[in-house]
Amino acid sequence: MPELVHTGVMKKLINSPQEVVREALEGMEAAHGDRLRINYEPPFIARKDAPVKGKVALVSGGGSGHEPMHGGYVGKGMLDAACPGQVFTSPTPDQMFEASKASTGGAGVVHIVKNYTGDIMNFELAAEMLEGDGIKVETVLTDDDVAVENSLYTAGRRGVGLTVLMEKLLGAAAEQHASLADIKKLGDVIRGTGRSMGMALTPCTVPHAGKPSFELPDDEIELGIGIHGEPGRRRVKFASADAITEMLMEPIISDLPFKKGDDVVLFVNGMGGTPLIELYIIYRKAAQIAKQHGLKIVRNLVGPYITSLEMAGTSITLLKMNDQLCKLWDAPVDTPALRWG
Amino acid sequence: MPELVHTGVMKKLINSPQEVVREALEGMEAAHGDRLRINYEPPFIARKDAPVKGKVALVSGGGSGHEPMHGGYVGKGMLDAACPGQVFTSPTPDQMFEASKASTGGAGVVHIVKNYTGDIMNFELAAEMLEGDGIKVETVLTDDDVAVENSLYTAGRRGVGLTVLMEKLLGAAAEQHASLADIKKLGDVIRGTGRSMGMALTPCTVPHAGKPSFELPDDEIELGIGIHGEPGRRRVKFASADAITEMLMEPIISDLPFKKGDDVVLFVNGMGGTPLIELYIIYRKAAQIAKQHGLKIVRNLVGPYITSLEMAGTSITLLKMNDQLCKLWDAPVDTPALRWG
Numbered sequence: 001m002p003e004l005v006h007t008g009v010m011k012k013l014i015n016s017p018q019e020v021v022r023e024a025l026e027g028m029e030a031a032h033g034d035r036l037r038i039n040y041e042p043p044f045i046a047r048k049d050a051p052v053k054g055k056v057a058l059v060s061g062g063g064s065g066h067e068p069m070h071g072g073y074v075g076k077g078m079l080d081a082a083c084p085g086q087v088f089t090s091p092t093p094d095q096m097f098e099a100s101k102a103s104t105g106g107a108g109v110v111h112i113v114k115n116y117t118g119d120i121m122n123f124e125l126a127a128e129m130l131e132g133d134g135i136k137v138e139t140v141l142t143d144d145d146v147a148v149e150n151s152l153y154t155a156g157r158r159g160v161g162l163t164v165l166m167e168k169l170l171g172a173a174a175e176q177h178a179s180l181a182d183i184k185k186l187g188d189v190i191r192g193t194g195r196s197m198g199m200a201l202t203p204c205t206v207p208h209a210g211k212p213s214f215e216l217p218d219d220e221i222e223l224g225i226g227i228h229g230e231p232g233r234r235r236v237k238f239a240s241a242d243a244i245t246e247m248l249m250e251p252i253i254s255d256l257p258f259k260k261g262d263d264v265v266l267f268v269n270g271m272g273g274t275p276l277i278e279l280y281i282i283y284r285k286a287a288q289i290a291k292q293h294g295l296k297i298v299r300n301l302v303g304p305y306i307t308s309l310e311m312a313g314t315s316i317t318l319l320k321m322n323d324q325l326c327k328l329w330d331a332p333v334d335t336p337a338l339r340w341g
Numbered sequence: 342m343p344e345l346v347h348t349g350v351m352k353k354l355i356n357s358p359q360e361v362v363r364e365a366l367e368g369m370e371a372a373h374g375d376r377l378r379i380n381y382e383p384p385f386i387a388r389k390d391a392p393v394k395g396k397v398a399l400v401s402g403g404g405s406g407h408e409p410m411h412g413g414y415v416g417k418g419m420l421d422a423a424c425p426g427q428v429f430t431s432p433t434p435d436q437m438f439e440a441s442k443a444s445t446g447g448a449g450v451v452h453i454v455k456n457y458t459g460d461i462m463n464f465e466l467a468a469e470m471l472e473g474d475g476i477k478v479e480t481v482l483t484d485d486d487v488a489v490e491n492s493l494y495t496a497g498r499r500g501v502g503l504t505v506l507m508e509k510l511l512g513a514a515a516e517q518h519a520s521l522a523d524i525k526k527l528g529d530v531i532r533g534t535g536r537s538m539g540m541a542l543t544p545c546t547v548p549h550a551g552k553p554s555f556e557l558p559d560d561e562i563e564l565g566i567g568i569h570g571e572p573g574r575r576r577v578k579f580a581s582a583d584a585i586t587e588m589l590m591e592p593i594i595s596d597l598p599f600k601k602g603d604d605v606v607l608f609v610n611g612m613g614g615t616p617l618i619e620l621y622i623i624y625r626k627a628a629q630i631a632k633q634h635g636l637k638i639v640r641n642l643v644g645p646y647i648t649s650l651e652m653a654g655t656s657i658t659l660l661k662m663n664d665q666l667c668k669l670w671d672a673p674v675d676t677p678a679l680r681w682g
Contacts, residue, residue: 011542011559013582013619013655020618023582027621030628031641067617087618201352218352241354241364273614275650276408277361277428278354280368287371300372302677304645309616310653314354336643339681 010210017207021064021084028071032336036074042092044099045071046081056174056183057081057103060112060167061096062119063088065206066227069164069306072337078171079112079335087206087309088228090118096126100135108136108180110187112166114159115143138180140187142166144196144317146255147224147232158226161269161317162194164305168338172331190319195252198315199232199244200225200271204308223247227271227308227315241278245285248316253293256320260294263321265329270304271313279303282314290318299329305337351551358548362405362425369412373677377415383433385440386412387422397515397524398422398444401453401508402437403460404429406547407568410505410647413678419512420453420676428547428650429569431459437467441476449477449521451528453507455500456484479521481528483507485537485658487596488565488573499567502610502658503535505646509679513672531660536593539656540573540585541566541612545649564588568612568649568656582619586626589657594634597661601635604662606670611645612654620644623655631659640670646678 014020021043028045029038037046044061051057060070061083070082080103085091100109109130113123120141127137142159151158169190173183200222203212213229216222221239224232239247258264268283270276283302290297298321306315321329332341355361362384369386370379378387385402392398401411402424411423421444424432441450450471454464461482468478483500492499510531514524541563544553554570557563562580565573580588599605609624611617624643631638639662647656662670673682 011562011579011653013542013585013615013623015581015583015622020622023625024618024621027623027625027628027643030638031621031624031643064618065616067621072617201354221352238352240356242356244354272616273651273653274354275406275613275648276413276645277365277405277650280365280372280408281356281361282354282368283372284364284368287368297371302368302372304617307616309618310614312352312614312651334681340675 010205012207014207020207021086025084039098042095042098044081044083044095045074046099046102047074050080050103051105053105054107055105055177056107056180057100057105057109058112058171058174059096059100059103059109061085061091062114063090065309066306068337073167073335075335077175077331077333078167078338087208090116090122093122093125093129096123097129100126100130104135108138110170110180110183111137111139112163112170113139113141114163115141115156116153116158117155118153136180138184140166140170140184141191144194146195146251147197151226152230153228160198160227161196161267161306161315162319165194165265165267165317165319166190168333169325169328171333172328175331193256194317194319195255196315196317197248197252198225198271198313199223199248200311200313202273202312203229204272204311225313227306229308229311241281242285245282246289249286249289252316252318258293258295258318258320262295263298264290264295265299265301265319265321266290266297267301267317269306269315269317271311271315272304272307273310273312274314276303279314286316298326351546353548355548361548362427366425380439383436383439385422385424385436386415387440387443388415391421391444392446394446395448396446396518397448397521398441398446398450399453399512399515400437400441400444400450402426402432403455404431406650407647409678414508414676416676418516418672418674419508419679428549431457431463434463434466434470437464438470441467441471445476449479451511451521451524452478452480453504453511454480454482455504456482456497457494457499458496459494477521479525481507481511481525482532484532485535487536487592488538492567493571494569501539501568502537502608502647502656503660506535506606506608506658506660507531509674510666510669512674513669516672534597535658535660536596537656537658538589538593539566539612539654540564540589541652541654543614543653544570545613545652566654568647570649570652582622583626586623587630590627590630593657593659599634599636599659599661603636604639605631605636606640606642606660606662607631607638608642608658610647610656610658612652612656613645613648614651614653615655617644620655627657639667
C-alpha cells in the first residue's frame with residue numbers, strides 16, 4: 001500500500017505536484033498508446049503515424065491545466081504534436097523544436113500559438129532553431145479574448161477558446177494537404193474573425209502553488225477571466241445565467257463586429273468545474289442572443305474543451321463561418337477529445 | 342438587462358432552481374435539434390429519426406445532474422430516448438411511457454434502469470402501461486457498484502458507471518437489429534460481468550437544495566460514494582492518487598472476481614469537478630494494477646461520462662470483454678457525448 005499523503009486543503013487526485021504532468025502523460029500513453037506516441041525527454045505528444053509524408057505538420061502547446069487542450073487534440077485531422085508545459089507555464093523551445101522535428105513530413109510546420117508572452121517567445125526561438133535546420137515554419141496566433149487589451153502574461157489580447165476551433169479547422173486543411181502558405185493564410189483569417197470572453201464563479205488551485213490562484217467573494221463573479229485566473233474586466237455581483245450570458249455575448253458581438261446575416265459557430269466552453277447541464281443553460285441564452293442579432297449558428301460545440309483546472313465558469317466563442325470552414329469543420333477528426341466523421 | 346439575482350453561497354450558472362432541467366433541455370434542443378427531438382410535456386429526449394422501423398427501442402432515464410448521462414447518449418448506435426427527472430430525482434412513469442411509445446419501431450422496448458428504488462418502481466409502472474398497449478418491454482438493470490450492498494436510495498447495489506457502457510453496447514446491438522430477447526440476454530451478461538467503485542473529494546450542491554449534499558472535512562475523502570452523494574463505505578484520510586486508485590481497484594477486482602487472462606474495458610470516470618489531467622493520473626495507476634492482476638485492457642474510456650454535478654472525485658469501472666462486445670464497442674455511435682466510427 002503506498003504511503004498516504006495529506007496535502008492540506010489542496011484536494012487533488014495527484015501523487016506529487018512535481019509529477020502531475022509526467023504522470024498524466026503516462027496515463028495518456030496507457031490509454032491512447034495505440035494512436036499517440038508520448039515522448040518524455042523533452043515531453044511532447046505526437047501522432048503515432050507522424051511524420052505524415054508531404055503533409056504540413058501542425059504543432060501547438062502551452063501550459064498544462066487546460067486539458068483536453070492541447071494533448072487531447074493530437075490525431076488525424078487535428079494536431080500532429082502538442083507540447084505540454086508545467087501547469088500554467090509555457091513549454092520550452094526544445095520541446096517545440098523536437099515535437100516539430102518529429103512531426104514534419106517535408107512540407108513545413110505551422111505553430112499554433114496562444115498569445116502569451118512566454119509561449120510567443122519560446123515558439124519564436126523554436127522556429128529559429130527549425131529554420132536553422134532548413135525546416136520552414138509559419139506561426140498562427142490566437143488572441144481572441146475581447147475582455148482585456150493587455151493582461152498579466154500578455155501584450156495584446158489573450159488567446160483562448162478560438163484555439164480549439166483553430167486547431168480543428170487548420171488540422172482538417174493540413175490533412176487535405178493544403179500548402180504551408182494556404183494554412184497560414186487560413187489561420188490568419190480565423191484569427192481575425194473569432195472572438196471570445198469568459199467568466200469565473202470560483203478560482204482554481206495550481207498543484208505546485210497549493211492554494212487558490214485568487215480569492216473571489218461568495219457573491220461575486222469575475223467577468224473576463226483569463227484561463228490562468230488572470231484578472232478580467234471587472235468583478236460584478238453574482239447574476240443569473242441569462243444575465244451572465246448577456247455580459248459575455250454583448251462584448252463579443254460588438255467587438256468584431258459580427259453583423260446580421262453572418263454564419264457563425266457558437267462554442268460554449270466549460271472552465272472545468274461547471275456541470276454540463278449549466279453549459280446547456282448558457283448555450284440556450286447565447287443562441288437566443290445570436291438569433292436576436294441576426295446571426296445564423298451553423299455549427300456548435302458545448303463542453304469543457306479549454307479548461308482552467310477545476311475552475312467553475314464558462315467562456316463563449318463566436319467565429320464567422322463560410323462554406324469552406326463548414327467543410328473543414330465537418331471533416332473527420334480522430335483525437336482523444338474530439339472525434340467524428 | 343435581466344435582473345441580477347443573488348442566490349447566496351450557491352454559485353451556479355442557472356436562472357432558477359425550478360427551471361434548470363427545462364432550460365437545459367432547451368439548450369440541448371438549440372444545440373442538437375438537428376439530431377434530437379426534445380419533448381417537454383412530459384420531458385424526454387428522442388432520436389430525431391425515431392421510431393426506427395423494426396428496431397428494438399432502447400430507453401433509459403434517471404435523475405438529472407449526471408450529464409452527459411442519459412440525454413447525451415441519445416442518437417444512432419446508443420439510446421432511442423432518455424427521460425430526465427429533476428436533479429437527483431427519478432423521472433415519472435408517464436415520461437418513460439411516452440418516451441417508449443415515441444421510440445418503438447415495432448420490435449419492443451428495452452428499459453435500461455439503474456438500481457435505485459424510485460427508478461425501478463417508475464420504470465415498472467411504465468412497463469405495465471406499455472404492455473397494456475401491447476408493446477413488449479424488457480428491463481435491464483445495472484447494479485455494478487461494489488461499495489455498499491444497500492444504500493440511501495437502493496435495495497441492493499447501486500447502478501453507476503456500467504450504465505454508460507451498457508448503453509453503448511446494447512445500443513450497438515439494437516442498431517444491428519438484434520432481437521428483444523437477445524438484447525435482454527446480452528444486457529444481463531453485461532450486468533453480471535461489470536463492477537464499479539467511486540470516491541469523492543468534495544460534495545456537490547443540488548440547485549433546489551441550495552447547500553452541499555454533505556460535509557466532508559478538508560483532510561478526508563469519501564470512499565465508495567454514490568452518484569447522489571450517498572454515503573459510501575467509509576471516510577478515510579486524504580491520500581495520494583495512487584493510493585486512492587488501489588482502494589478503488591482492489592474491491593472491484595476481488596468482487597467479481599476478475600481473473601488472470603480476462604479482457605476488460607477500463608473506464609475511468611470523472612464525477613464532474615475533477616480535471617481531466619487528474620483522471621489520466623488515475624488511469625495510469627489503474628492500468629498498472631490491472632496489468633499486475635493479469636487483466637488485458639482491450640478498450641478504455643477516460644472522462645466525465647456519469648457525473649454528480651460539480652462533485653470532485655472519480656469512479657472506476659471494469660467490464661469483461663469478448664470479441665462480440667469489442668465489435669459492439671467499436672460500432673459507430675453518433676450522440677452529443679459519445680461519437681465515433
